[in-house]
Amino acid sequence: MESPAIELSDVHAWYGESHILHGISLSVQKGQVLTLLGRNGAGRTTTLRAIMGLTGERRGSIKVHGVETIGMPTHTIAHLGLGYCPEERGIFASLTTEENLRLPPLLSTPRSTPMSEEAIYTMFPNLAERRQSPGTRLSGGEQQMLAVARILRTGADILLLDEISEGLAPVIVQALARMITTLKAQGFTILMVEQNFRFAAPLADYFIVVEHGEVALSFPAVELATKQAELDVLLSV
Amino acid sequence: MTDLFGIPLPALLSQLLLGLVNGSFYAMLSLGLAVIFGLLNIINFAHGALYMMGAFLAWMGLEYLGLNYWVMLLLAPLVVGVLGIFIERLLLQWLYKLDHIYSLLLTFGITLVLEGIFRSFYGSSGQQYAVPDALQGATNLGFMVLPNYRAWVVVASITVCLAVWALIEKTSLGATLRAGTENPKLVQAFGINVPRMITLTYAGGVALAAFAGVLAAPILQVTALMGSNLIIVVFAVVVIGGMGSILGSILTGLGLGVIEGLTKVFYPEASSTVVFVVMAIVLLVRPAGLFGKEK
Ligand SMILES: Nc1ncnc2c1ncn2[C@@H]1O[C@H](COP(=O)(O)OP(=O)(O)OP(=O)(O)O)[C@@H](O)[C@H]1O
Numbered sequence: 117m118e119s120p121a122i123e124l125s126d127v128h129a130w131y132g133e134s135h136i137l138h139g140i141s142l143s144v145q146k147g148q149v150l151t152l153l154g155r156n157g158a159g160r161t162t163t164l165r166a167i168m169g170l171t172g173e174r175r176g177s178i179k180v181h182g183v184e185t186i187g188m189p190t191h192t193i194a195h196l197g198l199g200y201c202p203e204e205r206g207i208f209a210s211l212t213t214e215e216n217l218r219l220p221p222l223l224s225t226p227r228s229t230p231m232s233e234e235a236i237y238t239m240f241p242n243l244a245e246r247r248q249s250p251g252t253r254l255s256g257g258e259q260q261m262l263a264v265a266r267i268l269r270t271g272a273d274i275l276l277l278d279e280i281s282e283g284l285a286p287v288i289v290q291a292l293a294r295m296i297t298t299l300k301a302q303g304f305t306i307l308m309v310e311q312n313f314r315f316a317a318p319l320a321d322y323f324i325v326v327e328h329g330e331v332a333l334s335f336p337a338v339e340l341a342t343k344q345a346e347l348d349v350l351l352s353v
Numbered sequence: 354m355t356d357l358f359g360i361p362l363p364a365l366l367s368q369l370l371l372g373l374v375n376g377s378f379y380a381m382l383s384l385g386l387a388v389i390f391g392l393l394n395i396i397n398f399a400h401g402a403l404y405m406m407g408a409f410l411a412w413m414g415l416e417y418l419g420l421n422y423w424v425m426l427l428l429a430p431l432v433v434g435v436l437g438i439f440i441e442r443l444l445l446q447w448l449y450k451l452d453h454i455y456s457l458l459l460t461f462g463i464t465l466v467l468e469g470i471f472r473s474f475y476g477s478s479g480q481q482y483a484v485p486d487a488l489q490g491a492t493n494l495g496f497m498v499l500p501n502y503r504a505w506v507v508v509a510s511i512t513v514c515l516a517v518w519a520l521i522e523k524t525s526l527g528a529t530l531r532a533g534t535e536n537p538k539l540v541q542a543f544g545i546n547v548p549r550m551i552t553l554t555y556a557g558g559v560a561l562a563a564f565a566g567v568l569a570a571p572i573l574q575v576t577a578l579m580g581s582n583l584i585i586v587v588f589a590v591v592v593i594g595g596m597g598s599i600l601g602s603i604l605t606g607l608g609l610g611v612i613e614g615l616t617k618v619f620y621p622e623a624s625s626t627v628v629f630v631v632m633a634i635v636l637l638v639r640p641a642g643l644f645g646k647e648k
């Protein structure tokens with residue numbers, strides 16, 4: 117059987133002395149969209165950061181396309197096919213829009229057809245107009261587009277998206293939802309963290325609720341209706 | 354018009370040139386410090402000692418191997434750059450997660466070791482290094498006599514500083530460096546080998562110091578302590594310009610050299626302290642430095 121795009125088993129992660137992830141196990145199949153839900157501070161961002169090797173110490177097993185990454189440095193992990201869009205977008209203030217877009221290099225073994233710059237500018241015309249302005253002068257929505265667009269140029273086939281809908285106007289959120297649908301149809305594997313359940317619900321194939329650094333609930337999209345009550349309890353503040 | 358405020362114009366202009374020469378050294382050294390500080394977040398106290406090594410390597414190349422000035426102008430930065438790679442890989446890289454004070458102490462220690470080595474071999478009196486043939490003599494500009502070598506120092510260092518500036522601000526390599534200065538972890542998450550970039554940046558920064566050292570060899574005494582004498586002023590320049598600003602460190606370096614030169618003409622008693630007076634004033638008015646961004 118083909119190995120999952122991402123497979124975590126019993127992952128523990130630390131920031132310095134604080135033990136944040138307590139044995140997370142999950143797998144994302146190729147072409148699947150998996151959404152991580154959970155309350156603030158549950159450990160969802162930390163899960164994505166652990167996959168990228170951006171936390172402190174990590175233990176357990178994290179495989180990307182079947183390759184064990186626990187001992188690897190972050191830049192080597194990325195080349196296995198990962199595109200990372202961090203919380204708060206991570207647009208660089210000292211770089212222009214164009215420089216931000218061109219920053220991530222082509223992966224050493226591209227696993228998807230890298231989107232050309234022209235295709236990106238056609239998809240996001242606003243970015244084309246603002247090519248030469250500093251990345252952080254863009255509106256929140258444009259910055260989010262840029263943060264996603266720049267990882268589509270690299271040939272990554274697994275996208276890690278951390279709360280891309282946060283703080284954006286409804287029209288932009290709808291545009292992002294259409295974009296995710298398109299990317300999914302193109303065969304991308306997507307692991308996304310979402311607070312906005314209404315945004316995530318129609319897109320995801322699989323849901324995982326994280327609580328206190330552990331998986332509290334996991335179920336496929338078809339069971340959404342039957343799990344709704346349990347989900348409401350876990351996500352209530 | 355042959356004098357200004359009672360000072361003969363040629364004397365004024367030659368002090369101005371001297372100031373520009375000193376300013377060129379300040380600019381090259383503070384530029385390297387700023388680039389290193391930006392990416393590595395350390396204050397490289399060893400910068401002065403590596404500048405001294407550049408000057409000594411130029412002298413040693415000629416003395417022992419018969420390698421002329423032009424060869425050493427390339428070779429000395431290369432040797433010091435390689436030394437920089439070792440310093441960063443073997444020593445500095447373990448200190449990034451700790452407080453600033455550790456890397457400051459380490460690089461201070463490296464300074465003492467390097468200066469100690471050169472002092473024990475060559476004593477504290479200076480070695481003479483002749484101005485290369487092609488740059489000997491002076492050009493009479495009519496209003497002043499311009500020593501060729503000094504003119505070369507100013508032109509060469511401004512050219513190199515501008516080239517470094519363009520590399521950082523205008524190329525994609527520079528964009529990666531700027532991004533790494535802002536958020537190295539995210540840059541690494543894009544698949545860029547940030548640890549290697551850090552090593553090469555340190556090597557590049559100290560190679561620039563060695564280049565300045567070779568330029569200095571024919572006009573200053575080549576001594577083990579020549580770096581320490583200079584680096585204190587350079588730190589003041591960095592503070593005035595604002596830590597981490599590329600263009601800022603170049604302009605501040607040149608500007609302060611000129612201010613120092615003019616002070617020598619108008620009020621010689623203050624010429625060695627004027628930089629620190631400027632520093633105090635700038636810190637009062639703009640704590641982040643002239644070109645630094647307030648955090
Ligand atoms: N750099 C850090 N150092 C120490 N602790 C951290 C760090 N980053 C996050 N934490 C802690 O780890 C826990 C999990 O944080 P994480 O960012 O993964 O939460 P999250 O599920 O993404 O929630 P949200 O994004 O809504 O805050 C929180 O208790 C947080 O305080």
Ligand SMILES: [Mg+2]
Pocket residue numbers: 160161162203309
């Ligand atoms: Mg988060």
